[in-house]
Amino acid sequence: MGTNDQKRSLPHGLRLVALAGAAALTLTAGLTTPLDPAPQQARAADDGKKVLTVAVAQSVDSLSPFLAVRLLSTSIHRLMYEYLTNYDPKDNHAIPGLATKWEPSADKLTWTYTIRDNSKWSDGEQATAEDAAWTFNKMMTDTGAATANGSYVGNFKKVTAPSPTELVIELKKPQATMAALDVPIVPKHVWEKVSDFSEFNNDKSFPVVGNGPFVLSGYKADSYVRLKANKDFWRGSPKFDELVFRYYKDQDAAVSALRKGEVSFVAGSPSLTPAQAESLKGADDIQVNDAPGRRFYALATNPGAKAKNGKKFGDGHPSLRDQRVRNALFRAVDREAIIDKVFRGHAVEGEGYIPPRFQDYFWKPSADRKLAYDPAEAARLLDQAGYKKNGDGKRVGKDGKPITYRVLCHATDPNDKAVGKYLQEWWGELGIGVQLNCLDNVTDPWLAGKYDLAFDGWSVNPDPDFVLSIHTCGALPTTPEETGATDNFICDKKYDELYARQLTEYDPAKRADIVKQMEARLYDLGYMNVMAYPNAVEAFRTDQIKSITTMPAKAGNIYGQDGYWSWWSAVPADSGGSSDNASSTGVVVGIVAAVVILGGLGVFAAMRRRATAEERE
Numbered sequence: 001m002g003t004n005d006q007k008r009s010l011p012h013g014l015r016l017v018a019l020a021g022a023a024a025l026t027l028t029a030g031l032t033t034p035l036d037p038a039p040q041q042a043r044a045a046d047d048g049k050k051v052l053t054v055a056v057a058q059s060v061d062s063l064s065p066f067l068a069v070r071l072l073s074t075s076i077h078r079l080m081y082e083y084l085t086n087y088d089p090k091d092n093h094a095i096p097g098l099a100t101k102w103e104p105s106a107d108k109l110t111w112t113y114t115i116r117d118n119s120k121w122s123d124g125e126q127a128t129a130e131d132a133a134w135t136f137n138k139m140m141t142d143t144g145a146a147t148a149n150g151s152y153v154g155n156f157k158k159v160t161a162p163s164p165t166e167l168v169i170e171l172k173k174p175q176a177t178m179a180a181l182d183v184p185i186v187p188k189h190v191w192e193k194v195s196d197f198s199e200f201n202n203d204k205s206f207p208v209v210g211n212g213p214f215v216l217s218g219y220k221a222d223s224y225v226r227l228k229a230n231k232d233f234w235r236g237s238p239k240f241d242e243l244v245f246r247y248y249k250d251q252d253a254a255v256s257a258l259r260k261g262e263v264s265f266v267a268g269s270p271s272l273t274p275a276q277a278e279s280l281k282g283a284d285d286i287q288v289n290d291a292p293g294r295r296f297y298a299l300a301t302n303p304g305a306k307a308k309n310g311k312k313f314g315d316g317h318p319s320l321r322d323q324r325v326r327n328a329l330f331r332a333v334d335r336e337a338i339i340d341k342v343f344r345g346h347a348v349e350g351e352g353y354i355p356p357r358f359q360d361y362f363w364k365p366s367a368d369r370k371l372a373y374d375p376a377e378a379a380r381l382l383d384q385a386g387y388k389k390n391g392d393g394k395r396v397g398k399d400g401k402p403i404t405y406r407v408l409c410h411a412t413d414p415n416d417k418a419v420g421k422y423l424q425e426w427w428g429e430l431g432i433g434v435q436l437n438c439l440d441n442v443t444d445p446w447l448a449g450k451y452d453l454a455f456d457g458w459s460v461n462p463d464p465d466f467v468l469s470i471h472t473c474g475a476l477p478t479t480p481e482e483t484g485a486t487d488n489f490i491c492d493k494k495y496d497e498l499y500a501r502q503l504t505e506y507d508p509a510k511r512a513d514i515v516k517q518m519e520a521r522l523y524d525l526g527y528m529n530v531m532a533y534p535n536a537v538e539a540f541r542t543d544q545i546k547s548i549t550t551m552p553a554k555a556g557n558i559y560g561q562d563g564y565w566s567w568w569s570a571v572p573a574d575s576g577g578s579s580d581n582a583s584s585t586g587v588v589v590g591i592v593a594a595v596v597i598l599g600g601l602g603v604f605a606a607m608r609r610r611a612t613a614e615e616r617e
Contacts, residue, residue, distance in 0.1 A: 049241040050572050053262070053544075055254035056559060057269025057412060059222050059247055061443075063202040065184035066138075066145045071270065071459055071560050072245070078564045079227060079243070080210035081184035084113055084132065084167075089551045089565040092462040094179040098127065098211075099167070108174040108506065113167040118234045121187045122207065122215045129161035134188040136169070143478075144198030149183045150485060151469040155503070174504045176511055180463035187211075213238050213568040222247045239571050249412060249440075251276070255539075259283065264544040267559035269413050270295065270459075271537040274344035285543040291555045292357045293536040294562075296350060297415070299333070299407075299529040300456035300488040301326050305449025306476065313480040314449020314489075317405060319387055319397055326526030327371055328381035329453075332426045334373045338531050342418045346537055350530035352519040354464055357533075357556075360508065361464050363516040365523060379430055395431040404433030408445060408454035411438040416455045419531070447483060456487065456528070461562050465503065468518055471527070472496050488527065495521050536560075546571040 058072040065077045082098040099113040119127040136159040138145045139152075146153070158170040169178070190209045194200045202208060208216040213233045218226035224246040229238040246263075248254035255276050257263045266272065271293070272280070280286050302316030303326075319325045335349045348356060351370075352363035365371070382388070387395045387403065394402035407423065409416035420436040427434050437451070445451050458467050469475060473491040477484030498518045505511040522528050536557035540548065549565050550556040558566045 050239070051242040051244060052240040052264060052567065052570055054243070054245060054265040054267065054559070054567075055248050055257060055263040056245060056267040057248060057251050057254065060219070060225060063208070063216065063219060063225075064197070064200055065148065065186060065202075066197050067147050067201065069148055075560055076216070076225060076227070076245070077184045078212065078561075079214040079567060080208065080212045080216050081186060082119060082127070082211050083184060084181050085179055087462055087551075087562045089549055089561070089563060090553045092552060092562065098132065098185055102179060104178065109171045111169045111171070111178050113169070115165045115167055116234065117165055119211050120232055120234075121190075121209050121211050122230055122232070123187075123190075123209045125187065125189060125209075126164070127185070127187070127211045128164040129167040130164065131188045132167045132185045133159045133161040134192065135183065135185050138191070138197070139183070142197050144196060147198065147483065147485075151466060151475070152177070152181050152183050154474070174506060176503060176506050177463055177465045180461070180465070182461065182466070185211075213564050214243055217242075222249075233568075235568070238568050240567075243567055251412065251414075255280065258286065258539060258541065261285075261541060261544070263541075265538065265540040265559070267538045269410075270457075270560070271346070271534055272539060273414050274346050274537075277346065277537045277539070280539045285541050286539055287542050287545075288537070288539045289550065289558055290346060290535050290537050291550060291557060292348075292355070293534050293557060294355060294357055294461075294560075295457050295459045295534055295536075296353065296355055296530045297347070297532040297534050298350065298456045299330075299531065300454050301329075301527055301529075302449060302451055302453065303489060303527055305480075305489045306491070307480045307482070307484075308473070308476045308478050311480050314451075316449055317397070317403065317452045319385070319403060320405075320452060322385050323524075323526055324381045324385040325387065328378040328385070328430070329427065329432075330371045330526055330529040331374050331378035331381065332430055333529060333531060334422070334426065335531050336373070337422065338419055342415055342422075343532060343534060347532040347534040350532045351523075352516070353467070353522055353528060353530060354460055354515070354519060355533040358460060358462065358464065360512045361515050361519075363519040363523075365520070369520075369524070371523070371526070371529075375426070375429060382430060389431045393431050394433070402433060403431075404435055405452040406435045406437050408442045408451045409436055409438040410442060410455065411440050413455070415534075419455070446488075449489065454488070458487075459560055464515060468499055468502070468515065471522065472499050490522075490525075490527050492521065492525065495525075542573070544573050546573045 056072055058070055060073050061070045062068040062073060065081060068074055068077060084097055084099040085094045086097040088095045098115060098119060100116045102111060102113045104111050115129040115132065121127055136153055136156060139150060140156055155172050155175050156169060157172045160168050162168060187209050203219050206217050210216065213230055213235065214227035215230050217228045224244055227243045229241050231237045251269050254263065254266050258266045277288050277290065280288050301320045302314065304312060304316055304321050305314035306312045339345065339347050339349050351365060354361045354363065356362045382395060387397065390396050397403050407420060409420055417436070417438060420434070424434040442454065446454060460467050470485055470487040471490040473496050475485035476489065476491060477486070495518060498514055498521065502511050502514040502518065505514060538559055548558055549569060550558055551561040551563065551565055
């Protein structure tokens with residue numbers, strides 16, 4: 001399911017680490033020729049508005065920052081609301097956001113943030129420390145408000161606002177993520193009127209009050225999200241008057257729209273397929289960006305869905321509770337073939353839980369530990385676990401029935417279907433059947449625990465805390481009827497102990513070592529089989545885009561960034577001169593366009609509501 005970028009998308013998260021940085025990707029282009037697909041868009045063009053068009057392959061799960069976990073949704077919230085801190089687009093280090101500075105007490109149990117005095121809500125009210133304190137306190141006291149980002153405040157003891165520009169957070173114990181609290185701060189005077197945070201989706205009254213670079217001005221489910229530039233944004237107004245995301249279920253249709261100039265940017269689901277990318281290379285006025293991504297692509301097992309109260313639910317196959325079976329299945333997955341034949345080289349072979357883009361936290365198994373492709377060893381492990389073949393060559397369960405695993409896949413993602421066919425071949429040779437269950441909405445059966453395995457993926461943030469938190473026992477739903485933050489119902493005492501240790505470790509090297517131990521634990525247990533780290537493969541029209549920043553600047557993604565840099569600093573191709581609102585981050589960015597387009601439900605970021613934070617991204 002997957003984000004934080006939820007972040008899966010996937011769809012919450014804390015982040016912190018660093019990697020490369022360097023020059024912004026700059027493109028020159030001719031005159032803008034927007035071809036707006038809808039009459040309303042055409043009118044906007046007639047009014048002289050500059051509208052940025054982006055086609056992406058995901059729908060919105062919620063426009064409430066307290067509920068959203070999908071990458072698209074959390075990306076929109078980064079445009080609507082400020083966080084306490086942001087990430088530098090060049091190298092991912094923490095920089096000021098709503099807070100201009102932050103400092104801990106000597107014992108690291110009290111953190112004081114200075115809130116800027118030049119940020120206003122779009123209705124004219126001043127944004128203050130009281131808004132931040134109210135946001136955090138609401139998450140601490142209302143389980144509905146903690147659905148998406150609850151893991152960030154689980155260690156908070158008390159949050160106060162002694163003055164409009166001073167926010168004080170007291171902790172129960174040290175917390176290493178205090179410069180990476182990826183929580184949208186909302187206006188108290190608006191949100192205190194909400195009665196039920198578990199149901200309120202923030203999608204009925206427009207414009208929605210915010211203080212980010214864009215203001216949410218319109219929305220239609222599975223159709224579009226429209227945002228207008230915030231002319232009073234403290235960093236400077238965006239160059240585009242409007243940003244519109246429109247839903248495309250058919251990714252080929254989105255690519256076709258890019259060719260016609262009806263959209264300016266296509267992100268894919270979450271990336272363009274190799275065939276689509278190749279077809280666009282060399283096309284007139286189209287640039288393909290193919291760079292290391294921040295996502296992992298995995299198979300997740302259902303180890304037996306259960307709630308915190310101990311009640312079990314769902315119907316996952318009981319054989320998957322055996323570590324030997326899980327490891328056997330992953331021994332029968334040829335990762336090299338997946339990279340070569342499915343991703344066609346636009347990915348790196350999967351190993352640990354965190355992509356190599358985040359070098360400080362990247363872990364890979366030693367040669368003697370690696371669950372390498374070895375069908376003979378896979379068969380041996382299955383025999384050892386007691387799941388032997390019958391006279392027909394089929395592996396049978398403890399009930400004597402042939403084993404057929406149901407594998408959840410996203411109907412709109414061609415990679416799922418392609419890998420699924422290989423699984424049918426590889427596992428079929430082991431005597432195990434594979435039933436691909438490709439759905440537009442994988443959320444419902446996933447939350448209900450009604451699956452055996454599922455294609456999974458998350459966008460990892462610079463600080464990996466969120467994607468680590470979704471595998472803790474604390475992320476399980478309180479009862480079977482409720483929604484938790486868990487990804488796939490993992491609950492392991494040793495993993496939880498390591499998670500608690502990394503959260504309190506301020507020494508970067510020591511914390512990274514603990515995180516790697518957590519990755520090793522996940523790997524050995526076999527709950528998550530990371531098959532690949534896909535590249536960010538996206539495309540845009542150079543006759544509509546003057547320049548655009550990737551993140552990290554040297555070689556990174558444009559869509560789904562840990563911040564708002566690409567869309568905020570985008571420059572229309574027909575605008576003269578250079579971008580001068582690059583501000584304190586030194587970003588030079590640009591894009592022209594017409595209306596942002598959404599597509600397909602098959603993204604691997606955060607794909608459901610839960611009670612934590614990354615995925616989301």
